[in-house]
Amino acid sequence: MVRSRASAVTPFQTASHDHDNCVETALDRAAQLCAARGARLTELRRQVLRLVWGGHEPVGAYAVLESLKRSHPGAAPPTVYRALDFLIEHGLIHRIESLNAYVGCSRPERPHVSQFLICGKCGAAAELDDPAIARAVLRRAAELGFVVEQQTIELSGLCPRCRARPDA
Amino acid sequence: MVRSRASAVTPFQTASHDHDNCVETALDRAAQLCAARGARLTELRRQVLRLVWGGHEPVGAYAVLESLKRSHPGAAPPTVYRALDFLIEHGLIHRIESLNAYVGCSRPERPHVSQFLICGKCGAAAELDDPAIARAVLRRAAELGFVVEQQTIELSGLCPRCRARPDA
DNA sequence: TCGATGATTGTTATAATATAACGCATCGAG
DNA sequence: CTCGATGCGTTATATTATAACAATCATCGA
Structure with missing residues (x-):
């Protein structure tokens, strides 16, 4: 566990x-x-x-x-x-x-919308499946009458490990 | 108004x-x-x-x-x-x-994170600045210790007008 | 087993998107 | 006015992706 x-x-x-x-x-x-x-x-x-x-x-x-x-x-x-x-x-x-x-x-295994956190330093990409994000997105789209078929959500920045080591 | x-x-x-x-x-x-x-x-x-x-x-x-x-x-x-x-x-x-x-x-005028709704039929892209989406994204990233520098949020699908007119 | 059929892969060429590198022109600060 | 930085012209090339068609392979019914 x-x-x-x-x-x-x-x-x-x-x-x-x-x-x-x-x-x-x-x-x-x-x-x-x-x-x-x-x-x-x-x-x-x-x-x-x-x-x-x-x-x-x-x-x-x-x-x-x-x-x-x-x-x-x-x-x-x-x-x-x-x-x-x-x-x-x-x-x-x-x-x-x-x-x-x-x-x-x-x-x-199952279809999902995913979000990616992409570290600009080490290049690693972590895949999320965050219902809160997906919900916020779908909610707003629905309010506007927009039917979402595909979500592209990519967040670039610094991952925890790279943030902890501020070396070159 | x-x-x-x-x-x-x-x-x-x-x-x-x-x-x-x-x-x-x-x-x-x-x-x-x-x-x-x-x-x-x-x-x-x-x-x-x-x-x-x-x-x-x-x-x-x-x-x-x-x-x-x-x-x-x-x-x-x-x-x-x-x-x-x-x-x-x-x-x-x-x-x-x-x-x-x-x-x-x-x-x-002001810096902002934006989200785009992109219609696959007419090609139009609508820019959103939805705080709820931004909040959900930043919240989850923060939980993971990830510092977001740039957000790419692009939702493709069908806009209200194209949805209303199911022609070719 | 045989051959028909559709899916997969090979092969060549090219399209579409983006950048490197270098030199000249121009603008504006001093 | 002169200098340094910025903007732009120009040529070449890198990077990412697809078109088109031929050859091969897998599967399945006859």
């Missing part, structure tokens, strides 16, 4: 974060989800998902491409973009509009 | 919206603001501001460039991007991240 409480307190990763395990978990969940939906998580898509999950920093499509080429020499931009499109459609990753970059989704 | 109440009810423009007047007002306010700040609203920047204010739909940098070339034949991408940067710095326009486009700021 201590661990789950900690992750409820901050969506940012701590120093002790076991990222290998984190990635494997994400890949397993993706496989399960796709199986349940009859979607094909091919080796290529799985590989791209793994690369996007390389860290908790959003990663650009061309960075993914460069990495992908190691395992997949013939890869070209469409190779990556098509895989990214698939992963987004299935809620396995999110696109960060303000960075033109992509990041793994922490809760792909 | 009827007009101002109407604009308080919806930030979307109505059919009777006098856009020429709207643009001139925006340009005047920009001139005043820049004068007050000792910033130089040159003819080029003024022209770009006018073009961004061409409608209430966000407009791409290259669309601005194409229009700009009429009055300014030698214009090239840096011409436009430099002007856009200046206008953003001074809060005269906003960049819409999810569209890679730019739109005039409706309240440049």
Whole structure:
């Protein structure tokens, strides 16, 4: 319970974060989800998902491409973009509009609106699913007669860890 | 008072919206603001501001460039991007991240966080300055020890007018 | 098993958005 | 007037994303 409480307190990763395990978990969940939906998580898509999950920093499509080429020499931009499109459609990753970059989704099981906190120093992006924010947004939109189909909420600033260490 | 109440009810423009007047007002306010700040609203920047204010739909940098070339034949991408940067710095326009486009700021006088409602059908973008949304966002970030420096809040969907007219 | 069908991937080219770098012009403070 | 900073012109290039079409693969019914 201590661990789950900690992750409820901050969506940012701590120093002790076991990222290998984190990635494997994400890949397993993706496989399960796709199986349940009859979607094909091919080796290529799985590989791209793994690369996007390389860290908790959003990663650009061309960075993914460069990495992908190691395992997949013939890869070209469409190779990556098509895989990214698939992963987004299935809620396995999110696109960060303000960075033109992509990041793994922490809760792909259920559809959700998410908000991102993006640290300008370390680059980490933490995904929130804050009902209060979503409610405030939907409430105001409803008052104006606007039907919200998609929310892009990205907050950039300084994460707790970087704020604590004011070094270069 | 009827007009101002109407604009308080919806930030979307109505059919009777006098856009020429709207643009001139925006340009005047920009001139005043820049004068007050000792910033130089040159003819080029003024022209770009006018073009961004061409409608209430966000407009791409290259669309601005194409229009700009009429009055300014030698214009090239840096011409436009430099002007856009200046206008953003001074809060005269906003960049819409999810569209890679730019739109005039409706309240440049004071710094503010804004939220945008973007209609996927007519393309119009309405700028909000909703304290409840800003509060919800800042509250949650503060709980997590995150210092927000910039907010990107863009809601796409259907505006009231387009919702009322379900034509093609 | 076979072939039809649709989904996936390969491949080449190009579109769309944005910036680097350098030099000249212009403005305004002193 | 001169200097330094700012603005702008110009060329080239970086970065992000998509179009279009061919080849391959998976699946499923005949």
